[in-house]
Amino acid sequence: xxxxxxxxxxxxxxNRGVVEGLWxxxxxxxxxxxxxxxxxxxxxxxxxxxIVAGREKKNPREIAGILVGMMAEETALxxxxxxxxxxxxxxxIKPEVWHSVxxxxxxxxxxxxxxxxxxxxxxxxxxxxxxxxxxxxxxxGRQAVLGDAIARLLSATGHQVxxxxxxxxxxxxxxxxxxxxxxxxxxxxxxxxxxxxDGYQGxxxxxxxxxxxxSQGDSLKDVAEVTPFKEAAEKxxxxxxxATLQRxxxxxxxxxxEHSLYDAGLIDDVVATLxxxxxxxxxxxxxxxxxxxxxxxxxxxxxxxxxxxTYRLPDxxxxxxxxxxxxxxxxxxxxxxxxxxxxxxxxxxxxxxxDPAKVTxxxxxxxxxxxxxxxVKMSTRKATFITIDxxxxxxxxxxxxxxxxxxxxxxQLEFDLNLATQQSQENPVYYxxxxxxxLASINRKAIExxxxxxxxxxxxxxxxxxxxxxxxxxxLAAWPELVESAALGLEPHRVVFFMQDxxxxxxxxxxxxxxxxxxxxxxxxxxxxxxxxxxxxxNGLNLIGVDAPESM
RNA sequence: GCGCCCGUAGCUCAGUUGGAUAGAGCAACGGACUUCUAAUCCGUCGGCCACAGGUUCGAAUCCUGUCGGGCGCACCA
Numbered sequence: 001x002x003x004x005x006x007x008x009x010x011x012x013x014x015n016r017g018v019v020e021g022l023w024x025x026x027x028x029x030x031x032x033x034x035x036x037x038x039x040x041x042x043x044x045x046x047x048x049x050x051i052v053a054g055r056e057k058k059n060p061r062e063i064a065g066i067l068v069g070m071m072a073e074e075t076a077l078x079x080x081x082x083x084x085x086x087x088x089x090x091x092x093i094k095p096e097v098w099h100s101v102x103x104x105x106x107x108x109x110x111x112x113x114x115x116x117x118x119x120x121x122x123x124x125x126x127x128x129x130x131x132x133x134x135x136x137x138x139x140x141g142r143q144a145v146l147g148d149a150i151a152r153l154l155s156a157t158g159h160q161v162x163x164x165x166x167x168x169x170x171x172x173x174x175x176x177x178x179x180x181x182x183x184x185x186x187x188x189x190x191x192x193x194x195x196x197x198d199g200y201q202g203x204x205x206x207x208x209x210x211x212x213x214x215s216q217g218d219s220l221k222d223v224a225e226v227t228p229f230k231e232a233a234e235k236x237x238x239x240x241x242x243a244t245l246q247r248x249x250x251x252x253x254x255x256x257x258e259h260s261l262y263d264a265g266l267i268d269d270v271v272a273t274l275x276x277x278x279x280x281x282x283x284x285x286x287x288x289x290x291x292x293x294x295x296x297x298x299x300x301x302x303x304x305x306x307x308x309x310t311y312r313l314p315d316x317x318x319x320x321x322x323x324x325x326x327x328x329x330x331x332x333x334x335x336x337x338x339x340x341x342x343x344x345x346x347x348x349x350x351x352x353x354x355d356p357a358k359v360t361x362x363x364x365x366x367x368x369x370x371x372x373x374x375x376v377k378m379s380t381r382k383a384t385f386i387t388i389d390x391x392x393x394x395x396x397x398x399x400x401x402x403x404x405x406x407x408x409x410x411x412q413l414e415f416d417l418n419l420a421t422q423q424s425q426e427n428p429v430y431y432x433x434x435x436x437x438x439l440a441s442i443n444r445k446a447i448e449x450x451x452x453x454x455x456x457x458x459x460x461x462x463x464x465x466x467x468x469x470x471x472x473x474x475x476l477a478a479w480p481e482l483v484e485s486a487a488l489g490l491e492p493h494r495v496v497f498f499m500q501d502x503x504x505x506x507x508x509x510x511x512x513x514x515x516x517x518x519x520x521x522x523x524x525x526x527x528x529x530x531x532x533x534x535x536x537x538x539n540g541l542n543l544i545g546v547d548a549p550e551s552m
Numbered sequence: 553g554c555g556c557c558c559g560u561a562g563c564u565c566a567g568u569u570g571g572a573u574a575g576a577g578c579a580a581c582g583g584a585c586u587u588c589u590a591a592u593c594c595g596u597c598g599g600c601c602a603c604a605g606g607u608u609c610g611a612a613u614c615c616u617g618u619c620g621g622g623c624g625c626a627c628c629a
Contacts, residue, residue, distance in 0.1 A: 336556080516588050519605095
């Protein structure tokens, strides 16, 4: 929030320079305000003089000098302005400005950090989208948590978010699922059966078959159709998936069935539209989409010679529907193994006359589970498969969510089970939760001791003079901007890192200074500082869907 | 062979649209509990940011190439 105020001041100076003919408007927006790593370089710093000087072919320090003169008039905000290095302009913010942050944090409370940068834009976040052929895997879990956190961030920043789960219950996969279920069913009845070669071997299929036997007896033994088995399996598996997601604290606004695209004739319509545009042709009994027109190496089949569409076609039709449904921004969250579909869908979107720039694909890399320093091998076919449910059973929801959000999406994620199960010390989840619990504990202690923190407006916040205190206040002030950029960049891991840093600052402060002391005024000021930190920690934990405990 | 992602401390990873002396956790070693929660803190050790060029006031960040790892490259999804 302070950074934005400074940015605004700087923009005014820049514009003034334009009006006064000191420089042209060209370099507007190209300069940055950042927080220097070195305290000696002030609270904020800008490279504006260097950027302007570069365009104007002038000496950066000369431009910086003009800027310093202008900014020195911003006395409400700035204490001191300095030129440094090759032409940086460093700003030292007045302490009372940092103090003024605290009432805003505490008054806005849960709302502090929320913004309306999204200005009500309609965003569709599509994630998980696993077909109901089995329990959610660890990889799905990462995607689920990532998508959920992104959706939370977007909601927090004034976007109108719809969470959608797209699935297909009609393809070959599902037929095999039905056949696998039937085989297990017949097996239970001691009847002759043949298990499909590429069938689903998981234990859950046996359970579904057992349920079927219980409810239907042997009445299905002569049914030629695979449908009842498929439907029973789908229903059961979907119920499990939803239960798993619910455990993780994830709810969808909408489940979109691929099949509905066929029912509504939208698949045929896409083909017809593309054909009209001359972007589709027939060859070898198949229908091809001229993806080469969109910079790809070769054209792709969208309808097989069997008459069945490939996955590309419904994907394209689905994305067209997203546009038609009026979304301003579509965020697709995919595992990296789906990377091949991205260019095809984008080409399709573009071919149909929509703007592919409105679709952002977040690709996440795989998760490797580590136990005792060794990778846990997983195979869908074999029994070594670990589900997200089992992982939650072992380490709990908070740890699972936190670990999945600790890394940026496009790096591979190593999930260390030994670390995750540790209830103490190294486990970074507890570090932040402990911080929150500690803060809550301070409040309880103050009440116990009869130290009333008083009314915020009357508290002498200028008593907060320690470097650690100003540093903490600075962090609180940075929270709204952090949320904003994490949201727009679709990067929840930045929230995690920010909070770890804040928690570290607090723990350090706690060990160095006492909040409650004989000095009532100072105690009150510090109690409110503690409250401010607690607000941010809690808001942050809420944002990533991790519990903020009052005590541990 | 081609495309995308990654390569930063012994390990796991951060590093905001290029910014000033590259950070954190873990591991290792040494310290701090009669005082608000020691699930904490403080200190020490640890780096040719894979490699080589280029772009410029300035590169871990951008461009090109090389090497190494992951994921794709179907008339599977």
